[in-house]
Amino acid sequence: MYEELRNELKKRKYRITAQREMILKIxxxxxxxxxxxxxxxxxxxxxxxxxxxxxxxxxxxLLVELxxxxxxxxxxGLYRYELAERxxxxxxxxxxxxxxxxxxxxxxxxxxxxISDISKKTGYAIKWHDLxxxxxxxxCREKEKEEEKRSK
Amino acid sequence: MYEELRNELKKRKYRITAQREMILKIxxxxxxxxxxxxxxxxxxxxxxxxxxxxxxxxxxxLLVELxxxxxxxxxxGLYRYELAERxxxxxxxxxxxxxxxxxxxxxxxxxxxxISDISKKTGYAIKWHDLxxxxxxxxCREKEKEEEKRSK
DNA sequence: ATCGGTGCAAACGGTTTGCATTGAG
DNA sequence: CTCAATGCAAACCGTTTGCACCGAT
Numbered sequence: 001m002y003e004e005l006r007n008e009l010k011k012r013k014y015r016i017t018a019q020r021e022m023i024l025k026i027x028x029x030x031x032x033x034x035x036x037x038x039x040x041x042x043x044x045x046x047x048x049x050x051x052x053x054x055x056x057x058x059x060x061x062l063l064v065e066l067x068x069x070x071x072x073x074x075x076x077g078l079y080r081y082e083l084a085e086r087x088x089x090x091x092x093x094x095x096x097x098x099x100x101x102x103x104x105x106x107x108x109x110x111x112x113x114x115i116s117d118i119s120k121k122t123g124y125a126i127k128w129h130d131l132x133x134x135x136x137x138x139x140c141r142e143k144e145k146e147e148e149k150r151s152k
Numbered sequence: 153m154y155e156e157l158r159n160e161l162k163k164r165k166y167r168i169t170a171q172r173e174m175i176l177k178i179x180x181x182x183x184x185x186x187x188x189x190x191x192x193x194x195x196x197x198x199x200x201x202x203x204x205x206x207x208x209x210x211x212x213x214l215l216v217e218l219x220x221x222x223x224x225x226x227x228x229g230l231y232r233y234e235l236a237e238r239x240x241x242x243x244x245x246x247x248x249x250x251x252x253x254x255x256x257x258x259x260x261x262x263x264x265x266x267i268s269d270i271s272k273k274t275g276y277a278i279k280w281h282d283l284x285x286x287x288x289x290x291x292c293r294e295k296e297k298e299e300e301k302r303s304k
Numbered sequence: 305a306t307c308g309g310t311g312c313a314a315a316c317g318g319t320t321t322g323c324a325t326t327g328a329g
Numbered sequence: 330c331t332c333a334a335t336g337c338a339a340a341c342c343g344t345t346t347g348c349a350c351c352g353a354t
Binding site for chain 3: 167168169188189190205206209210229230231
Binding site for chain 1: 223225227231245247249250256258260261262263265266267269270271273274275276277278279280281282283284285286287288289290293
């Protein structure tokens with residue numbers, strides 16, 4: 001992946017720096033997580049790597065532009081980023097529990113149908129999508145039921 | 153709709169105030185738009201209604217909680233709100249042009265399939281969803297083609 | 305040697321908050 | 330009359346930016 005990053009940077013006339021590789025490394029070693037800038041920064045401190053927060057901001061944006069990360073927003077007042085596995089043609093969707101905030105990722109085959117439906121209807125050439133489903137997870141539904149019993 | 157708001161406020165022991173009704177009014181009279189707090193505030197000024205920005209912030213959040221508005225994020229660094237037509241069972245999806253930023257709304261029948269697929273797979277009880285599709289709109293695709301010709 | 309990248313601190317801008325005042329119940 | 334809601338200004342906090350220095354090319 002680092003090789004891929006170096007190539008991409010070279011191709012687009014950006015410089016190859018230790019900071020950029022290190023920040024990508026954090027994401028590679030936290031696969032599946034949705035990291036905010038603050039978390040990336042703290043993870044760097046944990047590893048005794050001193051990179052300024054400004055550089056983290058600048059680098060994650062660059063990594064988004066290069067296609068290595070995706071920028072996400074879960075309505076918390078900050079942006080999160082996740083690895084955009086470039087080889088992986090499979091997209092995934094976020095399913096978020098409104099009670100406990102737990103996020104599950106799934107990959108529904110239905111997505112392709114929706115996309116072709118949408119490009120047909122709108123004429124847009126769809127490049128990517130950000131699909132969030134909000135609801136109550138099984139555990140919280142269980143808790144809700146128990147609470148109802150108790151309150152009777 | 154104001155009647156509905158008053159009932160909902162009463163039910164949940166919130167007070168009925170002119171500010172809350174006025175802010176809902178702004179949204180009712182801008183159906184289909186995605187307003188940020190700043191825009192709501194300016195629209196109030198245009199109408200010579202003096203409501204503090206803090207109250208706008210507090211009210212839109214309350215209106216979201218009561219189910220009259222939905223909170224949206226298009227990655228601009230601010231939140232936008234839109235009317236959540238409560239009767240309207242039809243959901244809609246946002247299709248956003250990456251070039252010009254134009255937002256089209258559509259309603260794909262495929263969405264219901266995806267939702268039942270997701271609840272089956274995850275066990276979540278899905279309450280609502282936020283689906284954004286990014287791509288290039290027909291107009292911008294046309295422009296792109298012309299630019300290509302010109303550059304040859 | 306050049307010029308893009310980084311670090312630092314200050315600035316920015318959307319949002320939240322503390323507190324005195326107002327007004328709904 | 331009481332306490333929630335509002336207005337105002339200050340504080341907050343995630344993010345951006347100006348600039349001097351550093352380091353990739």
